[in-house]
Amino acid sequence: MFSSVEADLISQWRCSLASMPRPTGTAAAVDRITELERLKCAAAAEQAQLSAELEEMTRRERADAGVRKEKQAAGVASQIALARHESPHKGARLLGFSKALVHEMPHTFAALQAGVLNEWRATILVRETACLTREDRQTVDREISGDLRQLRTMGDRELEAAAKRLAYRLDAESVVRRARRAETERTVTIRPAPDTMTYVTALLPVAQGVGVYAALKRAADSARSDGDERSRGQVMADTLVERVTGAPADQPVTVDISLVMTDRSLLGGDDEPALLPGFGLVPAALARDLVAAAIDEGHAWLRRLYTSPATGDLVAMDSRARHFPTGLGRFIHVRDGGRCRTPWCDAPIRQLDHAVRHTDGGTTSGPNGQGLCEACNLAKEAAGWRARPRPGPRHTVETTTPTGHRYRSLAPPLPGAPHPGLSKLELYVTDLILAV
Numbered sequence: 001m002f003s004s005v006e007a008d009l010i011s012q013w014r015c016s017l018a019s020m021p022r023p024t025g026t027a028a029a030v031d032r033i034t035e036l037e038r039l040k041c042a043a044a045a046e047q048a049q050l051s052a053e054l055e056e057m058t059r060r061e062r063a064d065a066g067v068r069k070e071k072q073a074a075g076v077a078s079q080i081a082l083a084r085h086e087s088p089h090k091g092a093r094l095l096g097f098s099k100a101l102v103h104e105m106p107h108t109f110a111a112l113q114a115g116v117l118n119e120w121r122a123t124i125l126v127r128e129t130a131c132l133t134r135e136d137r138q139t140v141d142r143e144i145s146g147d148l149r150q151l152r153t154m155g156d157r158e159l160e161a162a163a164k165r166l167a168y169r170l171d172a173e174s175v176v177r178r179a180r181r182a183e184t185e186r187t188v189t190i191r192p193a194p195d196t197m198t199y200v201t202a203l204l205p206v207a208q209g210v211g212v213y214a215a216l217k218r219a220a221d222s223a224r225s226d227g228d229e230r231s232r233g234q235v236m237a238d239t240l241v242e243r244v245t246g247a248p249a250d251q252p253v254t255v256d257i258s259l260v261m262t263d264r265s266l267l268g269g270d271d272e273p274a275l276l277p278g279f280g281l282v283p284a285a286l287a288r289d290l291v292a293a294a295i296d297e298g299h300a301w302l303r304r305l306y307t308s309p310a311t312g313d314l315v316a317m318d319s320r321a322r323h324f325p326t327g328l329g330r331f332i333h334v335r336d337g338g339r340c341r342t343p344w345c346d347a348p349i350r351q352l353d354h355a356v357r358h359t360d361g362g363t364t365s366g367p368n369g370q371g372l373c374e375a376c377n378l379a380k381e382a383a384g385w386r387a388r389p390r391p392g393p394r395h396t397v398e399t400t401t402p403t404g405h406r407y408r409s410l411a412p413p414l415p416g417a418p419h420p421g422l423s424k425l426e427l428y429v430t431d432l433i434l435a436v
């Protein structure tokens, strides 16, 4: 399984940790916790060095093969992400961190290697010096990480403040430039909150952010002074929904959300949760309320999809078309739970991809289709990457990276599956495509 003696050796260390005798007393337990923390730091340093080397080796190999310079490192960050079980986005940040640490911050790297600084604190120093010139960055590196005794006792905030103080002193102008560049990163994101709520977060330039908040607060103040009994927070939230969607907050929004639930949950009062692709599970009772409200407004469409009763895999729909037709696209989106199929990615689906490329004979079909985010779809096109559907309990895609490492992605389980008591396909899951 291991392609090198060293990887095999590291695996043996890991196994030997769990089989060590239990500590004989409290002091021995603390000693061991301390040493393991140092080991984690040293492992992080080694991972950083290996990541930087992986990119250099890949560049050399591709340069020899005549690949253009700007394409030589394509996909390396995704390989690191897969190896570390992280999203490709995080993989890119880890690679950037590794290169800065290894090539530009030798003292910080040495401190990480020695177990004085952990990976997060090293990340703080890399992040806070990202806008500086190489020389200025090295000055911060030397002044903060050069003194291991001082560094050992510094917490996250103290370290961040020390790096900021030095960076402002060395190059105030680049700090301002960095603030301007940050404006290009404005965006809106969504993530689940407890109790079937969601956080919709907008990252905005400070003036706009304060403006949005002030406008919502003003609306709340005036509603409350007119005798509105909702709380200030409730009015602000409702006003946000009304102004963004153009519909009152207590009215269904006419956006297709593709709620998936079993017919037993919809009609029979069963408690099996429904699935909202891109969000996650929704309690059955709440899903029934959503459906009832949408039906009242004439906004509900029912669509039946069938799954294999034994595995919960959706049945495929075939097509000869080059582009994924709407029905098939919707099917893949629902089957993949609205999330990119790259392991550990978690980003929303942006593109429908042929696992085996269309030009290599891949069909436009459910089995050969997968939902990917934009970054993963791009990474997959880099030299040496392959993907293909494989047999599995549910829809499975196997990705092979340029180094020959293989990773499997299994479609998430859908409501209603598996059910050993049922054996015929047509008996099973109803999918409800619903506009609420």
Ligand SMILES: [Zn+2]
Pocket (backbone or CB within 6 Å): 088, 340, 341, 342, 345, 346, 347, 372, 373, 374, 375, 376, 377
């Ligand atoms: Zn992705």
